[in-house]
Amino acid sequence: MDHSFEIVQPSEAIMKRFGLARRNDSDVHPDLNVHDRMDRQGVIVAGNAGSMEELLYILKSTLDDAIYRNFLWIRRRNIQCNGIDSFMSDIQISDAESEELLRLDIEFPGLSKRKLDEIRAIVIPTVTGHHYYKACGGSFSMMVDIAERMLMEGCPRDEVEALLNESVSSRFPKVGFTLGLEHVKLNGQLYDLGPARIMRFDREGRRMVLLRRIFREGVYDGLEIRKDPGDFAVTEVIIGDLSLRTRYFSRDQEYKGTYININTPVELYPTKIRYVDLEVDICVWSNGEIKKVDEEKLEEAAATGLISERLVEISNKEVEKILDSISLDEEREAYLLV
Structure with missing residues (x-):
């Protein structure tokens, strides 16, 4: 308007x-x-x-x-x-x-949901995370409606949001639970990379460690190295971050490589984590080689109008931040997280 x-x-x-x-x-x-x-x-x-x-x-x-x-x-x-x-x-x-x-x-995705919350709040009382909780659906959506009705009636925001957070927290997964990994491509194709078991979850730090077992032979995307039955993948997630880091190990805990996906902010839902893959990735091999791959696909997405130029800038900054902070020792020892 x-x-x-x-x-x-x-x-x-x-x-x-x-x-x-x-x-x-x-x-x-x-x-x-x-x-x-x-x-x-x-x-x-x-x-x-x-x-x-x-x-x-x-x-x-x-x-x-x-x-x-x-x-x-x-x-x-x-x-x-x-x-x-x-x-x-x-x-x-x-x-x-x-x-x-x-x-x-x-x-x-995540950044847009937050901005839409801000815009909605100009017109009507809006809880933090409104569009995110609405995407959760079901009881989450109803709890948001109740919380915002309380705001309209003059209840203190701090109390309302504390009550909402307490109500929804019990409905999110905990350590030991199994999650789906909803990997959405820019063209809309959806891949479930799960199931993954939650091995660690620091709610305050929003950090989660996931374990996936490999049961089939093949080749790891990007890394182009052999995938063997018995391998396992350790995925480190920080909810809200613009990347997802997965380290691959053999059944004998031998480090095979790391695949770092650049994406829209990772969102946690009751049965899955979800993000949109922005095509550009970073690969780390066991010999210490580090390489950025498929960056041209991100530029192509902006050129055809799928995404904004601003998102390209945000993604490139994330890539540079990661490249400046990679430690091969940390990658090799990530199996200790599980």
Whole structure:
């Protein structure tokens, strides 16, 4: 609304939130339709080219790590395009707006969720972690609704958030629990790299150590070294961090290598951890060689509009920070963590 968009056909909740008067606008054709994704990790937007382009500009200048996945159909011409910046120029030469249908899938990872919390809090009382807890779903979503109702009624924020944190903490996994590792690619493909057992969990430090057993032969991605049955992987996670570090060992605790994934902030959910893979990775081999790999894929993602240039900058800073701090001795001794 701060950017000249007007809400039409609002739900009861939206009318109440923004103080909108009830009106008969059922016949109004909106420029953009916005709906929550089923997994509550983002939204689906459909609309005309001009409004979509304006929305993209606003979001890219506001949200650092949002992912923009899209499909475009131009009726009669039957054209489909998977880029964002590239298709905007194509749209502008279309003969008639009636020939267009644009659809955009926007994912909101950790940084975006936090920023959206800040924006929502300007309009209505909002607990810290609102969009994250909503993505947790189920009882988490209901507890957030109750907590925010308490804020609206004037209850002290510190007390409300302390009560909320106490209520949700018992529903998160503990040492000994098994987690899924939800590895989401920039194109939306989802891989479960689990199961992984929680061996250590420092809640205050947000640090978690996970153990995975290897049962099949193969090759470790990036490292391009042999994977053998009996190997094990030690993954070190700091919730909210922009990287995920996995060390591989043989059954005899011989160090094979380290694969450091650069990603959106790692989020912990009741049965899994989740992040979006940003393609660029760092590999460490047992002989001490250290190499950054696939950095061109991150640049390509920005060039095609999947991510913002700001996210490229954030990722590159994370890479440099990690490269400056790698200790081969620490990598070799990581098996002691489990």
